[in-house]
Amino acid sequence: MLVQIGTLIAATSLVQLANGFFNTFLSLRLTNEGFGPTLTGIVLSAYFVGFTIGAVWCGQVIQRIGHIRAYAAFAGMVVVGTSAMPLFVSPVGWIACRMAIGLGCVGLFITTESWLNAKAPPEQRGRIFSIYMVGTFLALAAGQLLIGKLPVETATPFNIIVALFALALVMVSTTRAEAPTLPAEASLPYGELTRQAPISVIGCVIAGMISSAFYALFPAWMARNAIPQETIALFMLVAVLGGFAFQVPVGRLSDRGDRRIVLAGLALGFSVAAVALDLVPRHLGAVLPVAALLGGFMSTLYPVCVAHALDRMPQDRVVAVSGRLILVSGIGSALGPLLGAQVMARLDINGLLYFMAAISALLAAMAALRIRQRAAPEQMSERPFAIIDPMTAPISQEPEATEADGSPRPLPA
16 A cells, blocks of 8 residues: 555656656747747646646546546656657647646646545545655756756757656556545535635635746746856746745644635735845845745745635535636636736836736735635634645545544545
């Protein structure tokens, strides 16, 4: 059992290593190809369009063909999409490929997380998912280090990404243990989540816009301004590690009181950090600490929104709520590069920073208004804050099943 779980976590770390490198690399490569701001924004948004479609559709695929074959299908989709990109260097071809890659990636994440959820012993589930997310963040960070070492104008980066995804496929497809069945999900009517936790829905859209615009457009701007690849890699690495460092302290603070207060503070903190990044002197000693703060505030907006939504909804709808929030976050993520590229084309990186600061400040104001309109839940959800990277699927843990006497009931194998 533990070997199988370790294999899944290791395979997902390889996928995230490839993803962390791919997102930054593609932003640099698009600058070299000279697609222009509009087409660059569309290509970068295509990944999130596919990701959003997959978040709705891939659960049916897993139900129909099982975890192992679904994992192989999704990984194959990513491999084909990545392999085709250096062969068909055109906006239309790359848009189609990035949509396929986004769809395949969300399928990989949901397959892995539902598999881990069903196989992990109830008393160890929280620890296992913590290890899973630590591996995710560290792999995303390690992916940035590759940026400074590889020539982005060649096909070599594509080949490395394909090899990493293929290796993850080999690891999972050769596992000896039986994959679990996917339990049926409780339904969640459209509109109910917005009525119960509107600030979570709005927050997920804004968090998606901010994260996608940052990861997609900042490397492109730095490349256009002849900043060395090593410096770009270092900047992105510090931002990812800042997000990782904020998870535990923000989670503990969020679990102790009204999460909307924490959300408002994070959104306001991001706005201040975004403005500060424009104002500080342009040398690493001043920029990198602000980048760490920017990444920290940015990466904790989404999980606080998810935790607040779960406080407002019944426990039997945990998976449905998480899935709905990744859907609205995906919509925001698709809009981020599109809008951000247009802003940056007219106002340069300063405009993008102030655009991100403005929508984050709007979120802070709306959270403060909601606090005045409605009291916090009297009792927090049994699901506390969980470390979630908004660039992946949500942690789809089921509420723990219990026997009549209240003791934990093991999940079916």
